[in-house]
Amino acid sequence: MTKLQAFEVGYNSLTGVLSEDHFAKLRELESLDLAGNSLALNVSSSWVPPFQLHEIRMQSIMVGPRFPAWLRLQKELEVLDLQNASISDAIPSWFRVLCYNIPILELSSNSLTGNPLEFKQLKHSQIASVDYLLRYRYISLSSNKLDGSLKPFPLDISVLDLSHNFLTGHIPQLEVGQTSVVRSLFLNDNRFTGTIPEDLCKMEYLSELDLSNNLLSERVPLCLGNLRDLEFLNLANNSLSGQIPSSLGNLWGLSKLLLNGNKLVGKLPASMQHLRNLKILDLGDNELKDIIPAWIGERLSNLMCLRFQSNNFHGPISDTLCQLSQLQLLNLAHNNLSGFIPHCFNNISAMVLGIDGGYKIFSDEIFQDIKGGREVEYSPERLRFVKSVSLSANNLVGEIPDEIMELVQLQVLNLSQNHLTGRIPEKIGNLKQLETLDLSMNALFGAIPESLSDLYSLNSLNLSHNKLSGPIPSGNQLQTLTDPSIYEGNSGLCGKPLPNNCWEHKSPTKNGPIHDDKGHSEFDWSWFYAGIGPGFAAGLSGVLGILLFKKSWRYAYFKFIESACDKIWVKTTRLRRNFR
Numbered sequence: 001m002t003k004l005q006a007f008e009v010g011y012n013s014l015t016g017v018l019s020e021d022h023f024a025k026l027r028e029l030e031s032l033d034l035a036g037n038s039l040a041l042n043v044s045s046s047w048v049p050p051f052q053l054h055e056i057r058m059q060s061i062m063v064g065p066r067f068p069a070w071l072r073l074q075k076e077l078e079v080l081d082l083q084n085a086s087i088s089d090a091i092p093s094w095f096r097v098l099c100y101n102i103p104i105l106e107l108s109s110n111s112l113t114g115n116p117l118e119f120k121q122l123k124h125s126q127i128a129s130v131d132y133l134l135r136y137r138y139i140s141l142s143s144n145k146l147d148g149s150l151k152p153f154p155l156d157i158s159v160l161d162l163s164h165n166f167l168t169g170h171i172p173q174l175e176v177g178q179t180s181v182v183r184s185l186f187l188n189d190n191r192f193t194g195t196i197p198e199d200l201c202k203m204e205y206l207s208e209l210d211l212s213n214n215l216l217s218e219r220v221p222l223c224l225g226n227l228r229d230l231e232f233l234n235l236a237n238n239s240l241s242g243q244i245p246s247s248l249g250n251l252w253g254l255s256k257l258l259l260n261g262n263k264l265v266g267k268l269p270a271s272m273q274h275l276r277n278l279k280i281l282d283l284g285d286n287e288l289k290d291i292i293p294a295w296i297g298e299r300l301s302n303l304m305c306l307r308f309q310s311n312n313f314h315g316p317i318s319d320t321l322c323q324l325s326q327l328q329l330l331n332l333a334h335n336n337l338s339g340f341i342p343h344c345f346n347n348i349s350a351m352v353l354g355i356d357g358g359y360k361i362f363s364d365e366i367f368q369d370i371k372g373g374r375e376v377e378y379s380p381e382r383l384r385f386v387k388s389v390s391l392s393a394n395n396l397v398g399e400i401p402d403e404i405m406e407l408v409q410l411q412v413l414n415l416s417q418n419h420l421t422g423r424i425p426e427k428i429g430n431l432k433q434l435e436t437l438d439l440s441m442n443a444l445f446g447a448i449p450e451s452l453s454d455l456y457s458l459n460s461l462n463l464s465h466n467k468l469s470g471p472i473p474s475g476n477q478l479q480t481l482t483d484p485s486i487y488e489g490n491s492g493l494c495g496k497p498l499p500n501n502c503w504e505h506k507s508p509t510k511n512g513p514i515h516d517d518k519g520h521s522e523f524d525w526s527w528f529y530a531g532i533g534p535g536f537a538a539g540l541s542g543v544l545g546i547l548l549f550k551k552s553w554r555y556a557y558f559k560f561i562e563s564a565c566d567k568i569w570v571k572t573t574r575l576r577r578n579f580r
Contacts, residue, residue, distance in 0.1 A: 003028055010057060011036035020047050027051055035059035035081065045069045055079040062086050064110070071095065077102050083140075084109040091117065104138045108161065112144040116167060121154040141165070142186065150187075155180035155203070163188045163210065170194040171211070174202060184208040188234065191215060196235070201226050212236040212258065220259075225250040236282065237261035244283075246271045253277055260284040260307065273299040284309035284331065291315040292332070297323040304350070305329040309390070312336060317391070322347040329388045333414065337394040341415075346406040351387050353409070388412035392438065396420060400439075405430045414438040416462065421445070424468075429454035436460040440489075443467055448493075453478045465489035471502045 002025050014037040023029070029051040034041075040062035047070045054076055064087035071080070072094050080102055088111035099105055100120040119139065140161040149169030153160060158181055167190040174180070180203040192214040200209065201223035207230060216238040224233070225247025231254060240262040248257070249271025256279060264286040273295040279302055289312040296306070297320025306324070309331045316339035317332065328350050346352060389407070392414045399422030400415065407413075411433050420442040428437075429451025437455070440462040447470035448463065458477050464485060469492025472478075484497045494502040 001026070005029060006031040006033075008033035009037070010034060010059075013037070014039055016040075017042050019043065023049060023051070025050070029053065031055040033057040034061050037061055041068075043068075043070060048073060052076045057081045058085055059083040059106070060085070064088055067092055067095065067112075072098065074098075079104040081106040082110070083107065086110070087112060090114040103136050106138070106140050108140045108142040108144070110144055112141065112146060114146065115148040116146045116150050116162060116165070117141065118151045119153050119157065121156050137181075155182055157182060159184040161186040163190070165190055167192060171197050171200075171216075173197055174199040181205055183229075186210045188212040188214070193217070195219075196221050196224075196240075198223050200224070203227065205229055207253075208232040210234040212238070214238055216240060218242070220245050220248075220264075222247045224248065227251065228253070230254055232256045234258040235262070239263060241265070243267075244269055244272075244288075248272065249274045251275065255302075256280040258282040260286065262286055264288060266290075268293060270295070275300060277302060279303060279326075280305040282307040283311065286311055288312060289314070292318045292321070292337075294318050294320045297321045300324070301326075303327055307331040308335065310334040314338065316340070317342055317396075319344055325349045327351070329386055331388065331390045332394070333390045334393040337391070337396060339396065340398040341391065341396055341401050341404070341420075343401045343403050345389070345401065346403040348407070351389075351407040351409050386411060387433070390414040391418070393417040398422070400425055400444075402427060407431065409433055411457075412436040416440040416442070418442055423447075424449055424452075424463075426451060428452055431455065432457070434458055438462040439466070440464045441466075445469065447471075448473055462486050463490070468493055471495040472498065 004026055005028050007026070007029060008031060010033040017040045018034075020043050027050045030053060032053055032055065035057045036059060038061075041058065045066065049070055053074055055078060056074070057079065059081050060083065063082055063085035067087055067089040068082075069092075071077075077098075081104070083106045087107075090113045096117055099117055101122065103122060122137065137157050138159045139157055140159070142161045143164040145166060146162070147166040147168065150162065150167055150172050152172040152174065155174060160182065161184070163186040167187070169192065171187060171192050171194070182203045183205050184207065185200070185203070186208070188210040189212070192211070194216065195218045196211060196216055198221050200206070201221060204227070206227050209227075209230065209232065212234045213236070216235070217240065219242035220235065220240055222245045224230070225245060228250070230251050233248075233251070233254060233256070236258045237260070240259070242264065243266035244259065244264055246269035248254075249269060252274060254275050255277050257275070258280065260282040261284070264283070265288065267290040268283075268288065270293075273293075276299065278300050281300070281303060282305070284307045288308075292308070292313055292315070296303070297318060301324065303324050304326050305328060306321075307329065310333070313332065313335040314337065317337055319342050321327070321330070322342055322344035325348060327348050387407070387409045388411060389404070390412065393416070396415070396418040398420065400420060402425050404413070405425050405427035408430055410431050413431070413434060414436065416438040417440070420439075422444065423446040424439065424444055426449045428449055432455065434455050435457050437458060437460070441464070443466065444463075445467040448468055450473045453473045453476045456477050458481070461481050464487060466489065468487075468490040472487060472493055472495040474496065482497045484499070487493050487498055494500050
C-alpha cells in the first residue's frame with residue numbers, strides 16, 4: 001500500500017514482531033498508531049525510515065531497551081507517544097534538540113536516565129492560537145529515572161508532568177515576558193527543596209497543581225488564592241509550616257485539597273467554608289489545633305472524603321457532619337476528640353445506600369487512610385468505592401450507637417483506643433460489606449454478638465483489650481480468623497481460637513438458649529427464681545390457715561413454743577451462774 005498515509009490499529013490484541021520490511025514501501029505514511037497491542041518493534045540502529053511521520057503512537061509496545069535512533073530523522077513530528085515502551089536508556093543529546101518542536105511528547109513509565117529535558121517555546125509557525133496551546137501542548141516524562149535540576153520551562157506548555165523522578169534543587173522561576181497557558185503542573189514525587197515559588201501564582205489558567213512528596217519547606221504562599229481556576233491542589237508530604245492561608249478560601253472551584261503530612265499549625269481558616277465544590281479534604285498528619293467547625297457539615301455539602309487524622313483536634317464530634325450525605329470516608333483518628341459518637345451517622349446516605357459520587361479522577365492522586373490499624377493507600381480507581389469510618393485513638397465515651405449499624409455499605413469501622421462502654425450492638429451483622437472491624441482497647445463488656453459470624457467479607461478483626469465475656473461465636477468467616485491476639489485481654493472469653501475451652505463444651509446457637517452441664521437452660525432458671533417468692537407466700541399462708549381454724553393444732557403448737565422457750569431460759573440461767 002504505497003499510498004497509505006495513516007495506519008491506525010491501536011488498542012487491539014495484535015501480537016508479533018514488526019521489522020523494517022513492514023515499512024519498506026510506506027513512503028507517504030504520516031500517522032502510525034500501534035498503541036496498546038502486544039507488538040515489538042525490531043529495527044536496526046542504522047535504519048532509515050522511508051517516511052516523515054507527523055504522529056507516532058507506540059504506547060505499551062516493545063520499542064526499547066535502547067532509545068530509538070531512527071527518530072532522529074523524523075523532522076515533522078507533532079505527536080510522539082512512547083509511554084511504557086520498555087526503554088531503559090539515557091536520553092541522547094540529539095533528541096534534546098529535536099524535542100523543542102514537538103507539541104505533544106509522552107515518554108512516561110520508562111527507565112530514562114540523565115538530566116531532564118530542556119524545553120523551548122514553540123516556533124511561531126506552530127502556534128495557531130492560545131486555545132491550541134491550552135488543548136494540545138502536552139509534555140510528560142513521569143515515572144522515569146531523571147535526575148539533576150530542572151531548567152526554567154516555557155509557559156506555552158499546557159500540561160507538564162515530571163512526577164516520579166529524582167529531580168533535585170529548587171523549582172525554577174518562570175521565564176520573563178511570557179504569557180502563561182499552563183493548566184496542569186505535576187512535579188510531585190521528586191526531591192525538590194526550598195520554598196514554593198510565588199511565580200507559580202502567575203499561571204492564571206492553572207487548574208491542577210501537584211507538588212506533593214518533595215522536600216519543600218516554609219509557608220504556603222498567600223498568592224495561591226489568586227489562582228481562581230484551580231480545581232486540584234496537592235502539597236502533601238513536604239515540610240511546609242505556618243498556618244493554612246485564609247486566601248485559599250478564594251478558590252471557589254477547588255474540588256480537592258490535600259495538605260496532609262506537613263507541619264501546619266493553628267486553626268482552620270473560616271474562609272474555607274466558601275469551598276462549596278470541595279470533594280476531598282485531607283489535612284491529616286499536621287499539628288492543627290482546633291475544634292471540628294460546624295460549617296464543615298453545613299457548608300461543604302459535596303464532601304466525599306474528610307481526613308483529619310493525627311492532629312490536635314479537640315472537643316466533641318460535631319453533629320453537623322451527619323449532613324454530609326455524600327461522605328464516603330471519614331477519618332478523625334489520633335486526635336483529642338471527646339464526648340459521644342453522634343447518633344445521626346445514619347443520615348450519611350452514601351454509606352447507607354452506596355451512592356457513588358462519580359467524581360473526576362485526576363492523574364496520579366493517591367489517598368491514605370487507616371485500615372486495620374495501618375496506613376493504606378487507595379488508588380484513584382478504588383477510592384470512589386471506599387466506605388470507611390475511623391475514630392480511633394481519641395477520648396470518646398459512651399456506647400456504640402445502634403445507628404452506625406445502619407451504614408450497611410461500610411467496609412472499614414475503626415473505633416479502637418477510646419473509652420467506649422456498653423455492649424457490641426447486636427445488629428453488627430447488618431454490616432455485610434465490612435472488611436475491617438477494630439473495637440480494641442475500649443471498655444466494652446458482655447458477649448460477642450452471634451451475628452458477627454454473618455460478616456462474610458470480614459478479613460481483619462480486633463476485639464482485644466476490652467471486658468468481653470462468654471464464648472466466641474463460630475462459623476462462616478470467623479473460622480478463618482484464627483489469630484488469638486484479636487481476642488486477647490478479655491479474661492472472660494473462651495473458645496477457639498483461644499486456648500481455654502468453654503465449660504459447657506458447646507457454643508451457643510444463634511437463636512437457642514445456653515444450657516449448663518445438668519441440662520438446665522437460662523429459661524428454666526428464670527422460672528425457678530420467679531417462683532421462689534410466690535411459693536414462700538403460699539406455704540406461709542397454709543400454715544397460718546391451719547393454726548387459725550384447727551383449735552387442737554393451735555394449742556399443741558403454742559404449747560410446743562412455750563416449752564421450748566422454758567428450756568432455753570433454764571439453760572441460759574445456768575450458764576450465767578457458772579460464768580459468775
